[in-house]
Amino acid sequence: MSNRYSLSPEFDFSGLTFLDEVRAEANGKSANYQGLDRHNSISFPISAFPEKVQHIILALQESLQYPVDFIGTAMLYTVSLAIGNTHKVKVKENWTESALLYIALVGAPGTMKSHPLSFSIGPIIDRDCSTFREYEKKVHEYKKAISIKAKGRTKPEYDEPIKPVLHKFLVQDFTPESLTETHRLNKRGIGVYVDELASWFKNFNRYNNGSDQEFWLSNWSGKPIIIDRKTGDPIFIKSSYISVAGTIQESILSELGRGNRSQNGFTDRILFAMPEGLKKSYWSDRELHPQHLQNWHVMVNNLLDLPVPIDETDSLSPTVLSFTDEGYARLKEWQRENTDKCNSADNDMVKGLYSKLEVYVIRLSLILQMMQWAAGESDKRTVELNTVARAIDLIEYFRNTGMKVKRYLLDSSPLDKLTSEKKLLYQSLPINFSTGQGLLLAKSQGVAEVTFKRFLNDNSLFERVSYGNYSKKI
DNA sequence: TTTTAATCCTGCACGGCACG
DNA sequence: CGTGCCGTGCAGGATTAAAA
Known part of the structure; x- marks a missing residue:
């Protein structure tokens, strides 16, 4: 299969020598992570991405100061959403994984959390925008058809007009009801954006006995959504696919741990992007080359254009990739290491995180393979060794940030629970x-x-005394 | 989602205690 | 014995959990 759109091969990177400098710096920091103790951090492995994507990430950092952690993670989310239910990856017989992700961008206010996300989902928003225009046109025709039908009763075999359906990918503002309804009409998969994760969590079990929690847990595993309602039609979605992106301020990370009985399993399912030493910076003189924007749009559109095959029973039958032998061997090797780490971990919270990483390494492998295909840098028949290695790099980054988040939850200082007045008073004493x-x-x-x-x-x-x-x- | 109950926090008043 | 230090019960406000 060949790409419908191709990236401009003529694009001249030669004038952009700064990219090499930036990349050298970035790669130098991520050189080796294995020997580091748990308190050191790993910088974001840009090298895990396809060549062309690396250029985009670095250019965005250079011109708009988007932290590479944020833009990279946001891109993973975008690709996850664009893949949806079209492709899965086979691990073993009867065990396939989708590309579904829950991500969170962590940083202080004003540190460019939402811009990288907006940039990377830009092509999907454009797509939603144009389908919405078509939808409005169809609604107009539908209404016209209805009125004609009402007048022209003489023709008994008049074709029943079909009520148009709005197809979309992104949902910004939602309630559980509206979300399942949207998903019912968009079985290819949808994505949601949660502005403040902590408040999202807080309201989970507030009004409905934990069913929200249940919903998001089973969605993460790709289990079917089955809802019987008193009002409205019952809903059955066989393979649910809702990817989640959110932001949270570093200072209120500890709130994720409050009332920890219900939420702990949840934080493990989220991949956190936390740039090190993040601060606000001056504007840069460099401009983003329009070709980068163009390339990103082409890549995402390549993915969005993938059809979802439907089998004879009218349910989705995604294309299933499998690992190459070398790729699978590397995956198994990593899994052994991870299992050992997991077994020797002293604390159950860490074990929970590690076992979720085991799933995510597979999902990221699929996402990266598809991303490489979209960038025209490989095919999408199998998941190769190279891809698995890149996914592992990413996973080690997310293991590091996941542990950081855990530390926030575990040893949050007693000062944190004080009111701001008392904290100030304490500090001035x-x-x-x-x-x-x-x-x-x-x-x-x-x-x-x-x-x-x-x-x-x-x-x-x-x-x-x-x-x-x-x-x-203290 | 709204209402109600439980819990925590704060300011005030008062009385006992340590110290010189 | 005076002064400052310390603990406690109580009322009302704010926050949080539970019930309706």
Whole structure:
């Protein structure tokens, strides 16, 4: 099969020598991850992406300061969504994996979290936009057909007009009901965008006894969605496919762990992009070469144009890729290492994460293979060794960020649960102080006497050295 | 989703205790 | 004995969990 669109091969990269510099820098940092201890971090493995995509990622970093972690992860999401139910990968007999992803971009406000996502899903939004215009046209014709039919009752065998269906990929604002309805009409697969993950989580079990949670867990596994409703038609979606992208502020990551009984299994299912040492930067003089934008659009459109084969029972029958022998061997090798790491892990939360990574390495292999195909850099008959190796690079990055998130949840400092006033007061107190000194400071910041004295009783924050004298513990 | 109950936090008042 | 330090019960507000 050949690509419907081809990327411009004439595109001249030679004038863009800065790319090599940036890439050298980026690759130097990600040189080896295996020997590092768990507190070091791995930089985002740009080299996992196809050549042309690497150029786009680096150009976006250079011209618009998009962190490579964000744009790269957002691109994985975009490709995941574009693949949908068209392709799966076979691991073993009776075990296939889809390209479904849950991703989250983590960073402080104003650090370019949403722009990279908007850029990478741009081609899909364009597609949704044009199908919506067609839909409106069809609705217009449908209404006309209905009215003609009403008037012209004389023809008994008049063709029943078909109510048009809106096809779309992206859902921004949704309720569980509207989402399943959209998915019912778009069985190829849809994607949602959640602006603040923490608040999304918080409302999971609020109003409906955990069924939201259940829904997202089973969707992640690609299980069927079966809903019987009191009002409206029952819904049955055999292979559900809803990829999720979200953002969250680093400072409220710890909220994911609150009331941890229900959410823990969930954070393991999310791949986190967390750029190291992220800060706001100055505008750059460099402009994004339009060819990069063009190339990305071509690639995504190649994927979006893939049809979903439908079998004789009217259900989807995706094309199934399998691993090459070498690729499968590498996968097995990694799985052994991961299993050992998992078994020797001291804590159950870590085990949960590691077992999800085992699924994700397969899914990322599929996504990367399809991405390479879309970029015209390989075929899509099998998943090759090279692809598996790249997927493993990515997984090790996501293992690292996943552990980072876990650390946020586990040892969030006792300071985090304080109100901002108390936190400020605590920080302005000297290491050693007498009650009277502290009281003065507290009053100047508007904290009442009793409140301050009760505050002093918190053993995790203060130690009483002697009568009327305290020292800070943190 | 709205209503209700439970829990936590805060400010106030008061009384006991340590210290010089 | 005076002064500052410390603990506690209570009421009302805010937040969170449970019920309707």
